[in-house]
Amino acid sequence: MSTPAAEAVSETAKSDVRPRREVIHRHPWLVRLTHWINALTIFIMVGSGLNIFNAHPRLYWGQAGADFDRPFLALHAWPDWLTIPGYMDLADARHWHFFFAWVLVINGALYLAWSLARRHIQRDLWPTATDLRAIPRSISDHIKLKHPKGEAAKRYNVLQRLAYLGLLILLIGMVVTGLCMSPGIDAFAPWLVTALGGRQSARTLHFLFASAIVLFIAVHLIEVVLAGPLNELRSMITGRYTVPGEHD
């Protein structure tokens, strides 16, 4: 189906002085659908995850770790307004977390299967050699808040590609580290828990990966706002994206 560079929907210039902007079909329907399910799910997973974390706000490295052991990271409990539910309740937080963990996995599997089959990941996310060479320039463009225009705006720039691929890997990492905290899964696949450094290491990595995802979301939201929030939001809801003109 369509890619960022795909079909121009309409809008050849009328005989105005200013050329009309080009509107393209940017995001395929499945990417839009799974994006919003994923957004809601991650929001709930972070909120309920922080509530669960508050039951023992210390992280360790290795298989075991409790009050008497040296922590890898000792934090304070997160404030209630950040957690789901908004009061301390491990039982209820686990209900939220483990229901939406299934949603995350099913939604993610759907996205992955579709995106690999339609070559969305290979074509739109996987950076080319040219992309990789452009990393320094792309970094400086981002710092200067200079956003791509015209043809360049129709495809993901290299930092976007790396960020989206990174998010994909982090989400897979969340599922794996989450499962590795389960005593049942540890009996089924102890090698996987060993590979992560142990059960408490898996819990620590789960927290660190989640932190990286929160950082991704912060940068993602800032970039959406900087790039034109209405246009960006519309493109992720309806798929229609107005290509920023060269003279804007």
Next chain:
Amino acid sequence: MGIIITRRQALIGGLAGSGLLLTGCSKIFQADALTDSESFQRVLAAAQGWTHATQRFLLGGGDMAREYDPSDISPHFKANGTLNPGGEDYDRHVAEGFVNWRLKIDGMVAHPLSLSVADLRKLPSRSQITRHDCVEGWSAIGGWTGVPLALLLRAAGIRAGAKYVVFYCADDLDGDPAKGGDQSMGRYYESIGLVDAMHPQTLIAYDMNGKPLDVAHGAPLRLRVERQLGYKMAKYVRHIQVVSDFSGIEGGNGGYWEDRGYDWYAGI
């Protein structure tokens, strides 16, 4: 011009974003109201069934929980829940060295049993060094010796139609309100299904790290069910009952914490 607009948009967006965040995760979604709603809880509870079924499928081959080396044993094994049941009856057992403690096994069995700790120590035993995973998030490694529950259940003879094994304890747990949720006082009890009950690592343990269990860790007898979380592993066990369902047993959900909202299947 573009930059000016986008900076202004950034500012507005940033403010809106922070406002949303400050309003709080729970408030945005009315998450607390949803949590209180019984029908929403029923939706969330469906996931427990999916997780249980998946783990039953994955662990169908009777996979063993990982066992560790003596050098891995935690120097301090955190004790949680009841640290000392107290009371006249239990204190007397402590003073007597538990020589008069009886473990009753009844319910849907052919031959109800009543065993002393000394009786249990004469039976074939199993020792294992395993990791104890608390629902709160921490873990500790300890060595356990005890009688495989399967051996006791086979001796008692499980009758047709039995599905669960219930463990009644000597302690009333008065939860810690600081931990949140329902921490109301109640008799501690737990239950497991027959698959876990017959698993070779499921023990009625009497020794911890080579010494008789101390009071904080469940003296004189506690359950070890290594492929589930710590709250399943009832301490101070004195009565085992084989049943077909939980109706009429305390809150009817198969355990002290289960009656307070926690999952019955605690494999995750």
